[in-house]
Amino acid sequence: MSLIQTENLTKIYGCGETAVTALDHVNMQVNAGEFVAVMGPSGCGKSTLLHLLGGLDRSTEGKVSIDGTSLAEMKDNDLTKLRRKRIGFVFQFYNLIPVLTAIENAALPVTLDGVRPAEARQRAAEWLERFGLGDRLNNRPDQLSGGQQQRVAIARALVAEPALVLADEPTGNLDTKASDEIAALLRQVSKEYGRAVIMVTHNPRIAAYADRIVFLKDGKIVDETLLERKNGDNAKMLADKIKRIGD
Amino acid sequence: MNLQLTLAARYLAGRKLRTFLTTLAVVFGVLVIFGMNIILPTMIAALQINAQGAAGMVDFSVTHVSGEAFTADLLPTIQAVDGVRAVSVSLNRIVNLPADFYDNDPARPDVLTALSLVGVEPEAARSVRSYPVTAGRYLEASDSASTVISQTLADSLSVNVGDTFSIPTVNGITELRVAGILPPRTQPGNEEVLVTLAQAQEMTGETSRVNTIDINVETTAGEARHAEIQANIEASVGEDYHVGTLMAGTEMFASLKLGQAMMNLFGVLALFMGGFIIFNTFRTVVAERRRDIGMLRALGASRGTIIGMILAEGLLQGVIGTAAGLLFGYLLGAGIVKLAGPMLSQYINLKMGEPVVTPALLSMSIFLGVGVTVLAGLLPARSASKVTPLDALRPSVAEVEFKRRAGTGSVIGAVIVALTTLALFSGNPALIVPGGFLFLVGLAMIAPLLVRPITNIFGRLIALIYAREGTGELAQGNLTRQSARVAATASATMLGLVVIVAAGGLISSLTVTLYDLMRKSLGSDYLFIPPSIALWNSNVGAHAGFADQLRAVEGVEAVSTLRFAGSIANGQAVSLMGIDPATFPEVSGLHFQEGSESAYQALADGHALIANSAFVTAAGAQVGDMLELITPNGPVEYRLVAVATDFLNVKITTAFISQADMQADFGTTEDVFIQLNLAPGADRAAADASIRAIAVDYPQFKIISGKTYFQSMKSQMDAAFAAMYFLLAMLALPSLIAMLNTLTIGVIERTREIGMLRAVGATRKQIRTMVLAEALLLAAIGTAFGILGGLYLGYTFVSAMASIFPLGYAFPLTGVLAAIAVGLLFGALAAIIPARQAARMNVVEALRYE
Numbered sequence A: 001m002s003l004i005q006t007e008n009l010t011k012i013y014g015c016g017e018t019a020v021t022a023l024d025h026v027n028m029q030v031n032a033g034e035f036v037a038v039m040g041p042s043g044c045g046k047s048t049l050l051h052l053l054g055g056l057d058r059s060t061e062g063k064v065s066i067d068g069t070s071l072a073e074m075k076d077n078d079l080t081k082l083r084r085k086r087i088g089f090v091f092q093f094y095n096l097i098p099v100l101t102a103i104e105n106a107a108l109p110v111t112l113d114g115v116r117p118a119e120a121r122q123r124a125a126e127w128l129e130r131f132g133l134g135d136r137l138n139n140r141p142d143q144l145s146g147g148q149q150q151r152v153a154i155a156r157a158l159v160a161e162p163a164l165v166l167a168d169e170p171t172g173n174l175d176t177k178a179s180d181e182i183a184a185l186l187r188q189v190s191k192e193y194g195r196a197v198i199m200v201t202h203n204p205r206i207a208a209y210a211d212r213i214v215f216l217k218d219g220k221i222v223d224e225t226l227l228e229r230k231n232g233d234n235a236k237m238l239a240d241k242i243k244r245i246g247d
Numbered sequence B: 001m002n003l004q005l006t007l008a009a010r011y012l013a014g015r016k017l018r019t020f021l022t023t024l025a026v027v028f029g030v031l032v033i034f035g036m037n038i039i040l041p042t043m044i045a046a047l048q049i050n051a052q053g054a055a056g057m058v059d060f061s062v063t064h065v066s067g068e069a070f071t072a073d074l075l076p077t078i079q080a081v082d083g084v085r086a087v088s089v090s091l092n093r094i095v096n097l098p099a100d101f102y103d104n105d106p107a108r109p110d111v112l113t114a115l116s117l118v119g120v121e122p123e124a125a126r127s128v129r130s131y132p133v134t135a136g137r138y139l140e141a142s143d144s145a146s147t148v149i150s151q152t153l154a155d156s157l158s159v160n161v162g163d164t165f166s167i168p169t170v171n172g173i174t175e176l177r178v179a180g181i182l183p184p185r186t187q188p189g190n191e192e193v194l195v196t197l198a199q200a201q202e203m204t205g206e207t208s209r210v211n212t213i214d215i216n217v218e219t220t221a222g223e224a225r226h227a228e229i230q231a232n233i234e235a236s237v238g239e240d241y242h243v244g245t246l247m248a249g250t251e252m253f254a255s256l257k258l259g260q261a262m263m264n265l266f267g268v269l270a271l272f273m274g275g276f277i278i279f280n281t282f283r284t285v286v287a288e289r290r291r292d293i294g295m296l297r298a299l300g301a302s303r304g305t306i307i308g309m310i311l312a313e314g315l316l317q318g319v320i321g322t323a324a325g326l327l328f329g330y331l332l333g334a335g336i337v338k339l340a341g342p343m344l345s346q347y348i349n350l351k352m353g354e355p356v357v358t359p360a361l362l363s364m365s366i367f368l369g370v371g372v373t374v375l376a377g378l379l380p381a382r383s384a385s386k387v388t389p390l391d392a393l394r395p396s397v398a399e400v401e402f403k404r405r406a407g408t409g410s411v412i413g414a415v416i417v418a419l420t421t422l423a424l425f426s427g428n429p430a431l432i433v434p435g436g437f438l439f440l441v442g443l444a445m446i447a448p449l450l451v452r453p454i455t456n457i458f459g460r461l462i463a464l465i466y467a468r469e470g471t472g473e474l475a476q477g478n479l480t481r482q483s484a485r486v487a488a489t490a491s492a493t494m495l496g497l498v499v500i501v502a503a504g505g506l507i508s509s510l511t512v513t514l515y516d517l518m519r520k521s522l523g524s525d526y527l528f529i530p531p532s533i534a535l536w537n538s539n540v541g542a543h544a545g546f547a548d549q550l551r552a553v554e555g556v557e558a559v560s561t562l563r564f565a566g567s568i569a570n571g572q573a574v575s576l577m578g579i580d581p582a583t584f585p586e587v588s589g590l591h592f593q594e595g596s597e598s599a600y601q602a603l604a605d606g607h608a609l610i611a612n613s614a615f616v617t618a619a620g621a622q623v624g625d626m627l628e629l630i631t632p633n634g635p636v637e638y639r640l641v642a643v644a645t646d647f648l649n650v651k652i653t654t655a656f657i658s659q660a661d662m663q664a665d666f667g668t669t670e671d672v673f674i675q676l677n678l679a680p681g682a683d684r685a686a687a688d689a690s691i692r693a694i695a696v697d698y699p700q701f702k703i704i705s706g707k708t709y710f711q712s713m714k715s716q717m718d719a720a721f722a723a724m725y726f727l728l729a730m731l732a733l734p735s736l737i738a739m740l741n742t743l744t745i746g747v748i749e750r751t752r753e754i755g756m757l758r759a760v761g762a763t764r765k766q767i768r769t770m771v772l773a774e775a776l777l778l779a780a781i782g783t784a785f786g787i788l789g790g791l792y793l794g795y796t797f798v799s800a801m802a803s804i805f806p807l808g809y810a811f812p813l814t815g816v817l818a819a820i821a822v823g824l825l826f827g828a829l830a831a832i833i834p835a836r837q838a839a840r841m842n843v844v845e846a847l848r849y850e
Ligand SMILES: Nc1ncnc2c1ncn2[C@@H]1O[C@H](COP(=O)(O)OP(=O)(O)O)[C@@H](O)[C@H]1O
Pocket: A013, A014, A020, A021, A022, A040, A041, A042, A043, A044, A045, A046, A047, A048, A049, B394
């Protein structure tokens, strides 16, 4: 059984004449430890898909199941718990809490889960050290570079040992070098630590770090590609493909 | 530390100025309530100590409930009570001394400001107290003009056995010869001047009367027997007498209580504003932190966690603010006790001890201070908990939410405003006072609805001013689009200004009425003022002959005097002032609220009284009622013929009766306050000389011209009003800073829009003017609201005063002008920072801002 799967997932914003169909009967599944990139032109529904997968929003039609349980039937409190324990989020703007230090930010999900503060810090520190932030534990977000902030965000996403990490344009706000580092880190998260990672991006070079690419257009899946790791220039291939789809 | 507390503390620390200012409001409220309520119990404790000091070793003291002197007919009855061992009558009288009476040196602080004159029957007195004379001898029944004093008093007067010293009495200055000296006094309270009963009666004009019966009872085995004896005594003396420690200072309690009530009202207002400011700040905080809150929700924070976080912030502020308020309140209370101590001991003969803090006061202050902040955080916390994880990722949602909530709020607000306006017209103070506060709440809630019409009006004005810039309309558009945020800002401004306008209303009404009253009741050519005004029973006045002597002076047209007696009517302690119905209206006068000058005739006809509104309210009496006054000779019926007040007794429950009635029913003929008018065309210099020559024997009176007194009272009152204005202005400050807050947030929210404006070619100057114009518009709206609310609240204050002292409501033009000036000034000031921030914004960065 796959870790997460959708059935005819549909999201319509607004109603009547102004209704926008952001997702249109999407069916997809992601297995544990898999690294999937979602690509597509702006406004095609990538973020909406991620939000629904993460239980941040509710679908209009169809369903999302994690570990075989449908999210639609869960109450707000259960969804909250599910997010805390099973899902990690990474966003374009890092969304760290500005008044907390790196280690406190990274520890948030377990702190919220009621883990003892000392242990929560211990766990957060481990992740931050793995990501090369061992000397930055007590810095506030405004004292960190964009790349460093995003690493804190990834540490935060992993600290509760979730099965699934959702990343919405994690490199959208970073320069080329930092982008590559973050993408590599997400690949490491998937391969070394065995988490499923679903990453939205419109950068072919970043998408090329994934195992599989899902192409979205106007709320529909229009193509899926498995990437060969051995040879060829995946980034160029993806760039060509996205250009074709965009037209 | 707990996560919520950590977050709360960090967020608060991140906004130090804002935290400081909002907390300040709480500090202020707690400070006022706590500090002021320290002062009263301290004074009460001092009063009790004084009373106990006077009671000495006596088991029980019997006094008349009115505090007046009585004939000692009861003595045999008490003596017959089972368990009573010894009884002694005495006449105790506090003699307030005029300044520099003994040292004649204004530069040196006076050691003695009051004495206790104690008249006793020497042998009987010895049966209840011991008088271990160390030099000279004890009093003898046949003594005249002799006294026994303590070593301490002898030292401060520098006298010895055989020497004499003088003391002011109703018959002028009396010389007393020191017959004996007692050991140094150890008890607190006034130094006693022990004389024979006859001597004391002569010196105070209380012919053949006493005011205390001291009782010693058998040495008892236990409490129960003691209580039984007390009950027996109580039964034997009847309801008109009080058994226990001396009843002192009932008059003072009344005015202390009133002051306390006023300060409490002020404190509650301060806390109310504090709560409102915190509420407002939290609302903006929630809007400002929407992304953080959404993110926490996305990470798995439950709704409860978010509520807890916001409440923790309120709690922290509440706790810190309350702690600071308690500290400063204590310092204030203790400071006033310290500073006022010398003054109080001078004027009202009260030695203050250490400040008293009751546990009840402490817990109430904490409860109010912390409670208000937590309560204020409740609604914003709830709306914070409704922030969804998606709000962290999409900026537009919260604005929608804000608007929807504003809709239902304004309906409720409109209902509240309508109801409270009705309450205003009802004229019933019980409705008007809470109505005043509710009106403000309603106004704040209705604010979003009023934003559009008001911005339209002011917008046109601003557009005219900035016609060439083309930014006025933009500012106006911004405001109408974000009516909820505008309403939050405007109501913060409103609160600040409400206070100024309301205070203005109260003060202008007070000044108009009080000055008018002062002119009327103190407008005579001369005033003879005793050491303590309004605490009549501790003054030694003059016998009636003194006024007659004054009347005989060439050029004197009329002399009017006030006499004092304490009494109880309808269970309410009342100060009776005896006036001469014929001369009083000529020289002085009352301000009538009900009835008219014809009431004086009713007084002359006998057994009628004119009461002031403080009394009428406290006793629940009405014109035409028959009131039973407790007199030393039993209850006597008086008819209430009018409600009127004079300046001196405004605050104290007072009633005026004729001097003839006072003499008949209370046996008092002592004049404690005298007013005198010269005839037109009299030789003023000659008259002045004769008057002062006669008055030499009565140094207890300070003689000044009505005009001078009026001036000095006026400047005192002006100073008091200025202090009150200042206190209130302090309250206004934090709420005006709250406006800066919301204004800044408004700019942050529109970062992208401003970037776009810059990108399409708006100059920095244009951006600056736009933000400035917006701030001025906001300020104008807030000011308009503030004036509306302030006029209402001011009217509320004035009608709340009605029970004590009815005022004519005077429109506070200065207050309104001040509010407009302050409002617009603050609006412009508050805009400077955000305007610069907006103008400096990096265009590319701004456009990227989500
Ligand atoms: N809260 C919303 N209300 C209305 N329409 C929305 C909302 N969120 C997204 N949309 C619309 O849904 C579509 C998909 O948006 P989104 O998932 O954010 O696209 P992407 O992330 O691929 O750029 C877009 O047309 C967008 O305008």
